[in-house]
């Protein structure tokens with residue numbers, strides 16, 4: 136006789152959330168706003184992620200893109216690349232999804248207190264750092280300078296254009312932007328994200344750099360940060376790995392001895408430097 | 415705890431009574447077919463084989479099934495996901511010490527916060543009767559790992575001393591089972607001396623061993639990341655994953671959804687997965703963090719010899735030898751690689 140038990144706290148059981156808003160960012164990226172069905176706050180830190188479930192299709196780890204200061208709902212921004220992320224694109228407002236998490240360590244926000252913060256985002260690396268940027272903008276006294284550097288391949292791939300405009304116009308935020316390639320209509324900087332570094336003047340000892348982007352970007356940007364003299368333990372990176380469980384069991388996200396889903400996804404360069412499989 | 419002794423005939427009667435009385439949902443033990451051993455359901459004590467070298471699959475399958483449903487849901491507007499844990503009460507007979515040590519590791523992984531209740535429920539509903547391994551398989555090096563015998567992980571532990579078994583009682587649950595089903599006497603000094611002797615003799619029967627103390631493995635791995643041993647060994651790897659599928663300490667899984675034919679409901683299940691398969695670390699954008707055979711092979715050796723130990727304070731390899739027996743190109747046994755690395759370092 137097999138017993139069919141209802142365990143108290145399955146690591147696989149998601150909470151339910153309702154899609155309250157969805158908008159295209161680009162042709163392949165979309166932002167989704169969810170409200171937990173039980174009315175609770177998600178209670179995340181910037182840099183954490185959730186496992187988003189579409190029942191019958193599967194789960195995908197996605198960074199929380201909204202700031203914890205935004206109450207009642209939370210946002211994720213997703214590029215459609217496969218099963219779950221494509222199905223998500225077709226989801227209609229009012230639909231129900233599953234959410235597990237928040238998972239991961241998030242950015243070390245406490246350590247940024249009274250420091251200068253240099254945020255470098257490449258492409259959809261902006262999705263997770265957007266949570267941090269808006270958190271800091273809502274608690275502007277938390278850090279001294281806020282410098283945002285954003286790069287993407289082409290002007291059409293710029294993300295959250297309204298917010299980029301707000302940041303660039305805000306006096307308390309220093310905003311630099313570049314695209315890899317473009318036509319004449321683009322009047323801004325052209326070149327990879329590191330091409331902006333000569334324009335940035337910082338007090339390295341007092342600066343934390345947060346770097347999120349595609350794997351190829353890390354080596355170059357970290358190098359620039361080091362050249363500027365930012366200490367290794369003040370260079371903070373968020374990494375992507377394959378994830379199935381989010382809770383340190385399935386083994387997919389393992390990088391050296393570390394479970395990126397629990398010990399990460401955020402690491403300092405001084406820690407990553409010791410790892411063979413990191414960058 | 416105390417040591418008892420039970421004649422082989424009385425132990426067989428005990429197994430038959432356990433099967434007949436039906437207090438437990440099933441009585442599982444080591445059986446044999448075509449010269450191979452495996453864990454399966456017993457219908458009478460005659461099927462039970464306690465003198466075996468190794469089973470094809472480890473008893474891990476009773477705690478972490480190859481495929482298990484973890485949630486059910488409805489399709490459509492109201493998904494109503496429900497957690498699921500299928501568990502039945504089992505007496506599991508004939509588990510070797512290395513497999514008991516391996517279960518302790520699995521338990522450490524799954525009970526680390528947040529704990530997985532599925533494994534824990536099954537663990538709590540299973541009475542485990544171990545048996546000492548007196549005739550190890552040719553690939554086993556569990557003696558080198560310190561797991562030829564064990565002092566923990568069982569409710570009862572048998573040692574074959576000829577016409578009877580010495581029964582080491584590990585838990586109250588074990589003592590209770592023995593008292594209710596078995597006709598055991600207190601072990602005499604002679605019985606215990608004989609137990610020590612057969613255990614001692616078994617140590618001479620291991621064909622494989624480590625050329626260093628097991629606790630030196632992490633340090634050796636630390637020094638040899640770039641060693642050519644990994645490239646040379648893994649050159650012929652078929653990326654078949656067999657070494658992982660038979661391993662008692664491999665705990666990784668994949669998760670998938672299925673939808674019923676009626677399309678109105680579905681389930682999410684997890685199933686064993688293998689870090690030796692090509693796509694294990696591949697992310698959706700195409701980046702594969704262990705793309706080549708060498709990096710996967712190295713990862714497995716490090717996970718077995720270092721990562722799990724450092725994280726859970728229990729070795730990630732118990733030396734059972736199953737991977738060595740399963741690997742068609744004879745490269746999978748960790749002891750062989752550790753010995754080569756030691757030589758090279």
Ligand SMILES: Cc1cc2nc3c(=O)[nH]c(=O)nc-3n(C[C@H](O)[C@H](O)[C@H](O)COP(=O)(O)OP(=O)(O)OC[C@H]3O[C@@H](n4cnc5c(N)ncnc54)[C@H](O)[C@@H]3O)c2cc1C
Nearest residue numbers: 195196197198212213214216217218219220262376693698
């Ligand atoms: C911590 C973290 C945070 C993240 N945050 C975000 C975020 O904010 N926004 C975002 O858009 N993404 C984010 N990602 C990435 C996101 O998780 C993936 O894009 C997502 O999991 C893809 O899931 P999917 O089901 O849509 O794709 P899948 O269907 O799983 O796969 C997508 C692609 O991979 C290929 N593929 C899959 N499996 C195999 C296989 N076995 N063999 C060969 N090819 C295969 C498919 O062909 C397909 O092209 C994050 C990832 C992590 C780890």
Ligand code: SF4
Nearest residue numbers: 661731732734735737
């Ligand atoms: S790695 Fe090989 S020898 Fe070690 S426990 Fe697993 S199957 Fe047994």
Ligand code: SF4
Nearest residue numbers: 651652654655657741
């Ligand atoms: S080591 Fe052997 S068993 Fe393991 S994946 Fe390679 S060929 Fe298969």
Ligand code: FES
Nearest residue numbers: 381384385386396
């Ligand atoms: S995602 Fe499963 S262990 Fe990290």
